[in-house]
Amino acid sequence: MKISCSREPLTNAFSLAASVAPARSPKEILQNVKITASGGKLTLTATDMEVGIRLEVEEGVEIETEGTALLPVQRMMAILRESNDETLTLMTDDSGIQVSGARSTFRLPGSNPDEFPPVVSFEEDKYHVISTRFFRSMVRRTVFATDTDNSRFALGGVLLEMTGNSVTAVGTDGRRLASMQGEGESIGGHETSGTSTIVPTRAIQLMERAVDENEDTVDVAARQSDLLLRTKTAVIYSRLVEGRYPTWRQVIPKRDDAVQLDLTVGPVFAALRQAAIVTDQDSRGIDFTFGDGTLKLEASTKDVGQSQIELPIAYDGDPITLTMDHRYLADFCKVLDREQSFQIEIESGASPALMTTDDGYSYVIMPMSRDR
Structure with a gap:
């Protein structure tokens, strides 16, 4: 095999394939990415026997001699990451693999690519x-x-x-x-x-x-x-x-008498981050109190301190307080745009909170005990 390839598309594909290859394995051959040069494109395959990937690269590929080779993940990834060359040449012979740039040459040992386990292709009709x-x-x-x-x-x-x-x-x-x-x-x-x-x-x-x-x-x-x-x-x-x-x-609440409020991700996330300043690994609960036109977030951790953050909301009913792990609400906020609105449904301190968006997303958080 002898090919030349633009380094950037090769690096992107190799990095993705390399993420499948196991760092350690009793089958050392799995710590390689198999590269096949044929039909004007490169096919990269990798597997850990649980997950497998096949990637095709055509951009910037020139194949002088078709063939296959196994590229050791750690060393090849280092070459691709550290190289400044726009184009790299890969060539195999009986002693292994040679990777060359304009002013660099690396020789790596080669294993038999025929021993690499196959990775299935997509041939489904359903x-x-x-x-x-x-x-x-x-x-x-x-x-x-x-x-x-x-x-x-x-x-x-x-x-x-x-x-x-x-x-x-x-x-x-x-x-x-x-x-x-x-x-x-x-x-x-x-x-x-x-x-x-x-x-x-x-x-x-x-x-x-x-x-x-x-x-x-x-x-x-x-x-x-x-x-x-x-x-x-x-x-x-x-x-x-x-x-x-x-x-x-069955986990998603279906309640007729729950309180439903419209909120925006950005302000809620900002208030949450402030309230969480005084939490630690052992004390992650924050009290959320809805009432009197305000959402009040309160946290208290021994030897750390206390916090109280208020956020205006459109709710003037009887106060409802529930305690939630701040990390769980933060995870919800992180996957949404800051400007996105969502609806929160609450019933009592002993019932789960339900967050929903208008694009099909639902998120349930089970309450924590008040003593956290």
């Missing part, structure tokens, strides 16, 4: 077509709420429900729940069944990262034990999390 904008928003608004504690394995990913023209994503850790519903187009009658299409947190974050915001749509295919995503230049494969998701719709 899948959902989802707008890129919605897919990225859907992931960002739910993935932060997943559980990173392996003791609750089924919560360690985002649940995807795809039926007809509807797509819903859900993330929860048992203390808060985020769901996002929007439109998609079912091709070939594609749909998910039950509550088992749970995409691991790391994998769906990679998918969101791989999606080019300049593309209009992405294709998503759920199978019995895995899920595939396709863009114009990438295919990402992920095994699904084992287990079944909880009946999450």
Whole structure:
């Protein structure tokens, strides 16, 4: 194999592929990215046997001799990051791989690319077509709420429900729940069944990262034990999390007598950050009191101090106080535009708070005990 390639597009693709390769593995061959030069383009593949990725690079690629090679992730990434050359030449021979720039030459050992495990391509005839904008928003608004504690394995990913023209994503850790519903187009009658299409947190974050915001749509295919995503230049494969998701719709409150208030993200987030100044790792609760035309945020931590922040609101009813973990409300604010309005529904200090937006986003926070 002998090719020359513009460094920037190669670096972008290699960096994304490298994020899949394991830093440590009993199978050392997995600590490489496989590169295939054929048909006027480069195909990069990487896998840790749970997640796999295929990326195509055509921009700035010139292939003199077709072939394949394995590029060690750590060393190749360092070369790409430190090089100042606009174009790099990659050439393989019996002794390994040579990477050359205008005034630099590196030789790296090479492994047999035939021993690298295959990464599946997207050949499904049943899948959902989802707008890129919605897919990225859907992931960002739910993935932060997943559980990173392996003791609750089924919560360690985002649940995807795809039926007809509807797509819903859900993330929860048992203390808060985020769901996002929007439109998609079912091709070939594609749909998910039950509550088992749970995409691991790391994998769906990679998918969101791989999606080019300049593309209009992405294709998503759920199978019995895995899920595939396709863009114009990438295919990402992920095994699904084992287990079944909880009946999450029962978590979203349905109340007739709850208080509903319209708020704006920016002012709420600013007040929240101020109130949280006196919190610490062991004392994360903030009291939110709604009443007398004011939202009052109060925090108190021994040996740290106290805070009281007031925000005008359109509510003059009986005061309602509930205690929430400030981090959970901050996470909600971070994934929305500062100018965006949302509705908060509250009932009592013992009931969960429900936040909703007019574009299909719902977020539930369970209250903390008052003694925190």
